[in-house]
Amino acid sequence: MYRPAHRRTAAGFAILGRKVPDLAGSFFEIEAECPDTGARAGTLHTPHGEIRTPVFMPVGTYGTVKGITPKVLVDELDAEIVLANTYHMYLRPGQDLIARLGGLHGFMSWDRPVLTDSGGYQVFSLSALRTIHEDGVTFRSHLDGSKHTFTPESTVDVQRKLGSDVMMVLDECPEYPVETAYAREAMERTIRWAGRAVGHWRKSDTGQALFPIVQGSMNPELRRECATRLVELDTPGYAVGGLSVGEPRQLSYDMVEATRDILPRDRPRYVMGVGMLHELVEYVARGADMMDCVLPTRHARNGFFFTTHGKLVIKNSRYADDARPIDEECPCYCCQNFSRAYLRHLFLAREMLFSTLATVHNLFTYLDTMRRIRHAILVGDLPGLLARHRLDQNSEMDEARV
Amino acid sequence: MYRPAHRRTAAGFAILGRKVPDLAGSFFEIEAECPDTGARAGTLHTPHGEIRTPVFMPVGTYGTVKGITPKVLVDELDAEIVLANTYHMYLRPGQDLIARLGGLHGFMSWDRPVLTDSGGYQVFSLSALRTIHEDGVTFRSHLDGSKHTFTPESTVDVQRKLGSDVMMVLDECPEYPVETAYAREAMERTIRWAGRAVGHWRKSDTGQALFPIVQGSMNPELRRECATRLVELDTPGYAVGGLSVGEPRQLSYDMVEATRDILPRDRPRYVMGVGMLHELVEYVARGADMMDCVLPTRHARNGFFFTTHGKLVIKNSRYADDARPIDEECPCYCCQNFSRAYLRHLFLAREMLFSTLATVHNLFTYLDTMRRIRHAILVGDLPGLLARHRLDQNSEMDEARV
Numbered sequence: 119m120y121r122p123a124h125r126r127t128a129a130g131f132a133i134l135g136r137k138v139p140d141l142a143g144s145f146f147e148i149e150a151e152c153p154d155t156g157a158r159a160g161t162l163h164t165p166h167g168e169i170r171t172p173v174f175m176p177v178g179t180y181g182t183v184k185g186i187t188p189k190v191l192v193d194e195l196d197a198e199i200v201l202a203n204t205y206h207m208y209l210r211p212g213q214d215l216i217a218r219l220g221g222l223h224g225f226m227s228w229d230r231p232v233l234t235d236s237g238g239y240q241v242f243s244l245s246a247l248r249t250i251h252e253d254g255v256t257f258r259s260h261l262d263g264s265k266h267t268f269t270p271e272s273t274v275d276v277q278r279k280l281g282s283d284v285m286m287v288l289d290e291c292p293e294y295p296v297e298t299a300y301a302r303e304a305m306e307r308t309i310r311w312a313g314r315a316v317g318h319w320r321k322s323d324t325g326q327a328l329f330p331i332v333q334g335s336m337n338p339e340l341r342r343e344c345a346t347r348l349v350e351l352d353t354p355g356y357a358v359g360g361l362s363v364g365e366p367r368q369l370s371y372d373m374v375e376a377t378r379d380i381l382p383r384d385r386p387r388y389v390m391g392v393g394m395l396h397e398l399v400e401y402v403a404r405g406a407d408m409m410d411c412v413l414p415t416r417h418a419r420n421g422f423f424f425t426t427h428g429k430l431v432i433k434n435s436r437y438a439d440d441a442r443p444i445d446e447e448c449p450c451y452c453c454q455n456f457s458r459a460y461l462r463h464l465f466l467a468r469e470m471l472f473s474t475l476a477t478v479h480n481l482f483t484y485l486d487t488m489r490r491i492r493h494a495i496l497v498g499d500l501p502g503l504l505a506r507h508r509l510d511q512n513s514e515m516d517e518a519r520v
Numbered sequence: 521m522y523r524p525a526h527r528r529t530a531a532g533f534a535i536l537g538r539k540v541p542d543l544a545g546s547f548f549e550i551e552a553e554c555p556d557t558g559a560r561a562g563t564l565h566t567p568h569g570e571i572r573t574p575v576f577m578p579v580g581t582y583g584t585v586k587g588i589t590p591k592v593l594v595d596e597l598d599a600e601i602v603l604a605n606t607y608h609m610y611l612r613p614g615q616d617l618i619a620r621l622g623g624l625h626g627f628m629s630w631d632r633p634v635l636t637d638s639g640g641y642q643v644f645s646l647s648a649l650r651t652i653h654e655d656g657v658t659f660r661s662h663l664d665g666s667k668h669t670f671t672p673e674s675t676v677d678v679q680r681k682l683g684s685d686v687m688m689v690l691d692e693c694p695e696y697p698v699e700t701a702y703a704r705e706a707m708e709r710t711i712r713w714a715g716r717a718v719g720h721w722r723k724s725d726t727g728q729a730l731f732p733i734v735q736g737s738m739n740p741e742l743r744r745e746c747a748t749r750l751v752e753l754d755t756p757g758y759a760v761g762g763l764s765v766g767e768p769r770q771l772s773y774d775m776v777e778a779t780r781d782i783l784p785r786d787r788p789r790y791v792m793g794v795g796m797l798h799e800l801v802e803y804v805a806r807g808a809d810m811m812d813c814v815l816p817t818r819h820a821r822n823g824f825f826f827t828t829h830g831k832l833v834i835k836n837s838r839y840a841d842d843a844r845p846i847d848e849e850c851p852c853y854c855c856q857n858f859s860r861a862y863l864r865h866l867f868l869a870r871e872m873l874f875s876t877l878a879t880v881h882n883l884f885t886y887l888d889t890m891r892r893i894r895h896a897i898l899v900g901d902l903p904g905l906l907a908r909h910r911l912d913q914n915s916e917m918d919e920a921r922v
Contacts, residue, residue, distance in 0.1 A: 181865065185872040189853065211840070211865045219843055219861055227857040438613070441621055451591065455629040459621055463583065463613045470587040470872055
């Protein structure tokens with residue numbers, strides 16, 4: 119039976135004590151660096167354990183990676199960190215309740231690291247009647263219309279109560295495309311907010327890291343200016359935000375590349391909200407150490423499998439009688455035990471088990487792909503992996519092969 | 521990693537060979553019998569392994585116990601048999617496809633025993649425009665309106681293709697209440713159909729057991745006559761059907777008791793479609809060896825927990841801040857890792873994980889209750905367990921205690 123590192127007590131669940139890492143010095147350790155691309159293999163040291171990078175972080179929006187247990191995340195997937203959304207946890211059930219129940223770790227029964235966003239992205243994408251002002255952003259809940267304000271300081275406090283190991287500053291993510299003038303305005307505000315958030319965060323040391331977020335829409339000059347000014351804050355790591363908002367993929371790559379040599383080499387770089395399976399290595403080759411995306415889990419629930427040979431859409435009638443697993447080379451629980459025909463049956467019958475098994479496969483494939491990328495960096499083969507990968511892309515991203 | 525007893529091959533999945541049990545002799549072995557009640561603890565020997573009785577069988581309608589993997593069924597619940605519905609598997613994806621994929625065992629990746637019903641009950645409860653005639657029942661699919669006929673012989677053939685270890689004969693389950701004249705007519709037809717099904721089944725020996733079903737509505741005389749005439753068929757076991765159709769619970773108990781001394785002592789008795797958690801011991805005390813019911817799994821998905829102290833409705837606001845597990849004495853994965861507050865949060869957020877965890881708890885409680893009943897029979901304490909249970913019932917079935 120899976121037993122997390124917090125224990126049952128008479129009053130409920132409590133978290134065992136953890137060593138707080140030294141954020142000034144040993145938060146990020148680089149083990150190998152690719153001389154051609156600058157990609158790095160490293161380790162993040164957090165209050166809830168180590169994370170080997172580059173890392174893909176499964177998304178646990180409402181305090182659960184949809185459809186799978188923490189036991190599966192550990193035993194079957196070996197996920198070293200999950201992400202939770204501050205906006206959602208703040209609205210329901212609220213950070214105070216979660217704090218009383220041992221933070222997100224105790225609440226979710228997850229003893230490995232957690233990263234939280236600031237909630238800003240969901241305020242901009244989900245809530246109604248939002249008003250941006252210098253102090254922060256005022257919005258109405260998408261659940262009940264109630265009015266709330268997030269400020270750079272308050273979102274740090276909320277995330278502290280959630281107990282996350284890595285926290286994000288409040289930022290403004292403009293839509294795409296956007297006028298350059300507004301992109302600059304949002305970027306300037308994001309920098310001012312980051313300064314306030316970091317100032318507030320420095321007042322007490324809870325061992326929780328805080329990352330500011332580089333914005334600047336699809337303008338490389340703005341991106342570089344934003345990164346240059348955020349680096350002055352001297353934080354444990356830096357995020358690159360505002361991507362995957364509808365822009366062509368090459369632009370996303372270019373925006374990550376634009377700030378690679380500005381963000382400090384000895385701090386982790388988190389590229390937020392990306393990407394498709396075949397894009398992971400491209401971001402790593404541009405210096406990304408951390409990534410997250412809802413695609414592997416959301417696509418799983420919609421019947422879309424990621425495989426190393428391309429995509430597989432399970433509702434296709436060609437799989438009705440197909441005794442093979444989703445990916446014949448995949449060692450995941452789904453592929454070791456279930457046929458395409460069975461999975462298609464579950465999907466058509468709208469059985470929950472479909473979502474569970476598809477999520478296991480897609481996340482395994484993402485995490486395993488990242489482990490292979492990491493291994494290539496460690497053995498000095500990233501340029502080779504990248505070259506083979508780009509060659510394959512032209513022939514493999516159609517469904518003909520699977 | 522969980523590995524079932526069928527192996528991956530180049531062509532897909534195949535089932536390893538199994539020893540076929542001797543249905544004439546050693547299908548059911550009685551280990552202990554309660555002298556007061558006649559309740560028995562025994563073992564069923566099937567092509568896919570042993571089943572310790574009395575047993576509760578989780579329902580896997582569409583070839584999956586909703587929301588949980590076969591690995592959880594084995595590792596967390598130790599379920600020794602699951603039930604699948606012939607009507608549903610016949611309509612979608614069809615018994616021929618399932619046979620090509622290794623029967624239900626290969627299809628579901630489940631290497632322990634499977635019991636299938638005949639499909640008759642679903643024809644009467646789900647399908648449109650059904651017509652009962654001497655040959656069988658003609659109906660239109662509830663999925664697409666297509667026309668089908670089930671006969672006593674055809675449903676044996678379908679179940680053989682599904683590869684179930686225990687099969688049921690086609691029967692007619694009348695509504696409740698029903699005129700005695702119609703109850704007799706349905707019973708007479710059920711007996712004639714049972715004779716044809718058993719005759720067809722005897723033509724070849726695949727090691728799969730077949731049980732006829734005692735009907736007779738809520739009339740003990742009809743029940744006794746039906747049982748007496750079915751016993752002449754000399755089958756490996758007998759089922760009691762037509763219960764849980766809206767009748768008062770005492771009537772259900774009485775109908776099981778009515779045939780206890782007619783059904784042969786050396787054959788297992790399967791009471792179909794029952795019951796609530798607190799009813800299990802009552803059926804066992806009336807000679808039941810096998811039971812199945814959708815309640816633990818369906819109620820789980822609706823936020824209703826069964827505990828040994830009574831029911832718990834998770835949406836109740838009293839649990840919003842409750843750090844305790846569902847049942848403080850329960851060793852299941854759900855209770856060892858998650859608080860009522862977290863489960864309530866998942867339920868309100870309509871997260872799939874809620875259904876998974878609630879299903880684990882409810883099924884664990886049912887299976888564990890049955891294991892305790894079995895233990896009581898083995899050590900000669902069933903009358904004591906029953907007396908304590910009946911005393912508790914008056915005080916514990918409200919929510920005040922949990």
